[in-house]
Amino acid sequence: MSQITLDNVVKRFGSVVAVDHVSLTIAEGEFVALLGPSGCGKTTTLRLIAGLEIADEGRITIGDRDVTYLAPAARDVAMVFQDYALYPHMTILDNIGYPLKVRGVSTPERTARVTEVARELQIGDLLARRPSQLSGGQQQRASVARAVVHQAVAFLFDEPLSNLDAQLRLEARAFLKHLQNELGATSVYVTHDQAEAMALADRIVVMRLGKIMQVGAPLEVYRNPANTFVASFIGSPPMNLLSGKVLLGQGQFVLDDGETVIDMGQVYQRLERPPQDGQAITLGIRPEHITIHTEPRPFAIPGALYVVQPMGGETLVNVRVGSKLVTVRLFQDEPPALPEKVWLEPALEWSFVYGADGARLQ
Amino acid sequence: MERKAIFSAKVGLLFLAPALVFVAIFLLYPFVRVFMLSFTNQTLLGTTAPNPDWVGLDNYQRLFDFDRWMRLGEFGSALKITAQFVAGSALIGQVGLGLLIAWAFYRKKGVLRETVYTLVILAWIIPETVVAFTWVAFLDWEFGTLNAILGTLGLGRPDWLFKHPLESIILFNSWRGAAFSMLLFSSALETIPPSYIETAEVAGANAWQKFRDIFFPLLRGHILTDLILITLWTFNVFTPYLLTGGGPIKKTELVSIYTYRTAFQGQHEFGKGGAIAVVMMLINFSLAIVYLSMIRRRKA
Numbered sequence: 001m002s003q004i005t006l007d008n009v010v011k012r013f014g015s016v017v018a019v020d021h022v023s024l025t026i027a028e029g030e031f032v033a034l035l036g037p038s039g040c041g042k043t044t045t046l047r048l049i050a051g052l053e054i055a056d057e058g059r060i061t062i063g064d065r066d067v068t069y070l071a072p073a074a075r076d077v078a079m080v081f082q083d084y085a086l087y088p089h090m091t092i093l094d095n096i097g098y099p100l101k102v103r104g105v106s107t108p109e110r111t112a113r114v115t116e117v118a119r120e121l122q123i124g125d126l127l128a129r130r131p132s133q134l135s136g137g138q139q140q141r142a143s144v145a146r147a148v149v150h151q152a153v154a155f156l157f158d159e160p161l162s163n164l165d166a167q168l169r170l171e172a173r174a175f176l177k178h179l180q181n182e183l184g185a186t187s188v189y190v191t192h193d194q195a196e197a198m199a200l201a202d203r204i205v206v207m208r209l210g211k212i213m214q215v216g217a218p219l220e221v222y223r224n225p226a227n228t229f230v231a232s233f234i235g236s237p238p239m240n241l242l243s244g245k246v247l248l249g250q251g252q253f254v255l256d257d258g259e260t261v262i263d264m265g266q267v268y269q270r271l272e273r274p275p276q277d278g279q280a281i282t283l284g285i286r287p288e289h290i291t292i293h294t295e296p297r298p299f300a301i302p303g304a305l306y307v308v309q310p311m312g313g314e315t316l317v318n319v320r321v322g323s324k325l326v327t328v329r330l331f332q333d334e335p336p337a338l339p340e341k342v343w344l345e346p347a348l349e350w351s352f353v354y355g356a357d358g359a360r361l362q
Numbered sequence: 363m364e365r366k367a368i369f370s371a372k373v374g375l376l377f378l379a380p381a382l383v384f385v386a387i388f389l390l391y392p393f394v395r396v397f398m399l400s401f402t403n404q405t406l407l408g409t410t411a412p413n414p415d416w417v418g419l420d421n422y423q424r425l426f427d428f429d430r431w432m433r434l435g436e437f438g439s440a441l442k443i444t445a446q447f448v449a450g451s452a453l454i455g456q457v458g459l460g461l462l463i464a465w466a467f468y469r470k471k472g473v474l475r476e477t478v479y480t481l482v483i484l485a486w487i488i489p490e491t492v493v494a495f496t497w498v499a500f501l502d503w504e505f506g507t508l509n510a511i512l513g514t515l516g517l518g519r520p521d522w523l524f525k526h527p528l529e530s531i532i533l534f535n536s537w538r539g540a541a542f543s544m545l546l547f548s549s550a551l552e553t554i555p556p557s558y559i560e561t562a563e564v565a566g567a568n569a570w571q572k573f574r575d576i577f578f579p580l581l582r583g584h585i586l587t588d589l590i591l592i593t594l595w596t597f598n599v600f601t602p603y604l605l606t607g608g609g610p611i612k613k614t615e616l617v618s619i620y621t622y623r624t625a626f627q628g629q630h631e632f633g634k635g636g637a638i639a640v641v642m643m644l645i646n647f648s649l650a651i652v653y654l655s656m657i658r659r660r661k662a
Contacts, residue, residue: 052560073566085557089579098575099565146561156564 002063002153002186003028004049009058011044018044020210021058026154026203031180031187033201035194035233041210042190043158049188050156051075062153078152082159084143086131092118092142093127099150117149118142121179137168144179154186161196173199194234198222206230228358231284237316239284239352240326242301248277257322263299267351273361275353281361282354287329289350292317292336293343300343301326308335319344393643399636406630414633421637435612437638440620444597447532447616452596455536457588460543465577468551479544486541494604497534498523501605523606527614531602538601543588550584551577583657590653594646617642 004026011019019041026032034042047053049060051072060068067075078099086095094101097114105113118124121141123134131139140160147155160176161169177200180187191197197204198218206213206221206229214226225231231239244255251265262283268274275281293300303319303326315335317328319342326344330336353361367374400421404414425431431438463482467475485493500507501522509519522530554577562572578585600618602608608615608623615623617638625635 050560050564052563072560072563073568075564076566077564079561079564081557081561083555083557085555085561087558087576087579098562098567102562102565102567102571102575146565150565 003061004154004186004188005059005061006045006049007059007061009045009048009055009060011041011048011053012056017210019048019055022207022210022212023058024205024212024215026186026188028186029184031189031200031202033189033191033197033204034207035191035197035204036207036213037192037233039209040207042192042205042207044210045207046079046156046158046188046190049075049154050077050079076152077154077156078147078150079156080143080147080158080160082162084131084139084160084163086139086142086146088131090130091127092123092129092131092134095131095142096127096145096149099146103150105150113149114145117145121145121148136164137172140164140172141175144176148179148183148185152185154188157187157189159190159192162191162193169196176200195236198234204234206233224360225284225352226360228282228284228354231352231354235286237287237327237329239286240290240324241354242283242285242321242324242326243280244283246275246277246279246281248275253281253283255322255324260302260322262301266299266348267353270348271353271361275355275361280356282356282358284352284354285326285346286350287316287327288331289347290326290328291345291347292319292328292330292338293345294339294341295343297343297345299348300345302341302343305338305340305342308338310335396636396639399632400634400640402633402636404632406632417633421634422641424634425637425641435615435620437617437620439612440615440617443528443613443615444617446528447535447602447614448593448596450528450532451535451539452592453589455532456539456543456592456596457585459536459540460545460588461547461581461585463540463544464547464551465573467548469556479548482541482544485537486539490601491604493538494534494601497530497605501530524610527606527610531605531614534605535596535599535602539592539595543592546584546588547581550581554580586653586656590649594649597646597649598642 004024006022006024009019009022010017022041022045024032034045036042044053048055049062051067051070051074055068058068059066062075062077086092087098090098093111093114096118097105097110100110100113115124115127118127121144123138123141123145126134126138126142131142134142140163144160157176161172164172173196180200189197189200201218203215204218204221205215208229214221214230216224221230222234225234225239228241232241242255244253244260246252246268247254247261248268251263251268253262253264254260255262264283296302301321303321306318306320306325309316309318310333313331313333315330315332317330317336317338319326319328321344328344355361401416401418402414403417403420425437427436428438430436432442433439463478467478488496499505501509503509503519503521503524506522508522513519520526558576558580559572562576567575598618599616600622602614602616603619603622606614608619621635621638621642624631624638
């Protein structure tokens with residue numbers, strides 16, 4: 001197991017900068033998730049660590065070795081691909097044992113080690129089969145088994161769960177987390193699913209357009225999103241973002257529609273860098289941090305009830321505020337009876353203020 | 363869900379009829395005619411032209427006269443030369459070279475790939491007589507391009523078509539036909555997901571291991587198809603005649619050239635020519651059966 005460092009790594013494809021000066025240290029035994037929408041550079045970053053792409057600038061080290069220009073084979077990492085990449089012409093035994101075979105491990109030892117790993121991953125009785133005879137979940141396990149069968153210094157996962165259906169994905173997620181707890185291996189995990197990243201990772205790296213937006217423990221990123229991008233990407237349903245203008249004298253916030261006025265004196269006071277008068281800002285409030293009132297209140301946003309969505313264990317209420325729909329998440333299974341006009345009161349300590357550039361005013 | 367035919371077998375047959383008539387007139391009839399011919403002593407000229415005699419298996423016995431059949435200009439010798447020609451230019455040359463080029467440019471783009479592909483395909487689509495003439499000019503002892511280069515480099519000036527005729531036509535035919543295999547393998551390679559190769563690379567496989575464990579097994583079906591097709595085509599190819607005329611002293615007399623010389627030159631022995639054609643047909647037929655059974659076994 002080893003630490004992985006990326007130091008100012010840049011990767012370009014023609015005129016597109018896929019990875020833009022990324023610096024990141026992944027501690028030994030740490031499970032780090034690279035999270036972001038498609039095209040954010042997360043997979044390219046992973047492929048740079050694997051050696052499947054070579055960085056145009058910067059350094060990559062694994063352990064104490066500079067691997068920036070080393071071939072994948074020399075890096076001693078293991079990778080799990082989205083499509084599992086199990087060879088259709090080989091049995092599961094041969095598939096899992098392939099990294100051992102190319103390293104010249106003898107057949108008896110290979111069989112023994114594959115059998116052991118396969119048993120641990122509960123696919124021990126499938127070794128004689130071909131990949132096509134396995135279900136999606138079993139194939140996924142087989143590809144994980146191939147990665148863990150030889151003691152690589154780090155594991156790289158490229159969206160390993162996205163080819164599974166929703167239910168199987170939850171199961172496989174729990175299984176991967178359990179495996180990670182057992183192995184304690186340095187792992188880099190690429191995903192576009194924030195729930196997956198939250199559930200699995202020790203630290204989340206949120207990426208956008210080749211740049212790192214925020215790095216932190218899942219709860220830290222959830223509780224303190226550094227910018228509007230992270231705020232809207234982490235959490236489901238996403239954070240409500242209301243843009244408008246500051247009226248500092250009155251301690252007010254006027255929404256873009258020019259009509260909805262929110263009393264924000266207390267929020268402004270709590271900021272270390274208070275906004276300027278007339279500055280454009282964005283107010284961010286998570287759906288779970290809003291209380292619905294039927295009477296006007298200070299620092300409550302007036303809105304019109306749009307729809308109520310019962311979700312089983314919780315209820316989502318959509319309220320129209322100005323031209324925006326604000327989502328409120330109520331932890332109750334019974335949908336509330338609400339009048340046409342409501343007031344939304346955000347929890348003060350969970351109200352985030354972002355500047356025009358999207359960065360948080362703290 | 364049960365599949366229902368949109369029209370009956372009779373109607374289907376009706377649609378097939380034009381093709382079947384065509385096949386019957388241009389394939390079946392000539393075949394039967396040649397088969398009958400092979401049991402006669404018909405010639406183009408002389409008394410046996412209008413009134414050929416039924417000679418039974420005479421023509422076949424003359425082909426398989428084991429006392430002399432390995433002499434140059436005899437059937438056995440032609441078969442042996444053809445076998446060498448097929449092994450050299452079809453198996454190693456076209457299939458091997460085609461696979462090598464396709465593999466070398468696997469998932470690569472750029473000017474080099476385009477240039478190589480264009481040149482290889484050009485060699486394939488230029489008319490045969492033009493290509494043959496080009497090669498005669500290329501290999502000519504006195505004025506040939508090759509010897510001009512070799513001579514300048516001080517590597518001697520071998521008389522290619524005279525001293526190394528078989529090697530010359532093997533080289534020619536490899537160059538000429540590598541495009542088909544290259545295109546076939548190149549498109550077959552495109553169907554291999556990149557993650558297969560990347561998995562092997564991350565696992566630590568070197569180029570040879572990747573070829574042996576991933577590319578080759580996944581391409582096996584295509585290689586088999588290509589091998590049989592190329593073998594059949596090379597077996598029947600006639601173009602080397604334009605380079606060497608089957609010589610010198612029948613050293614490059616392939617079965618196809620031997621057939622031509624027997625049936626359409628000298629005595630114009632149609633009967634014996636027919637017998638050779640029947641034997642060639644049987645060889646092709648068995649190759650095709652091997653091919654079809656292998657395909658069927660793969661599917662099972």
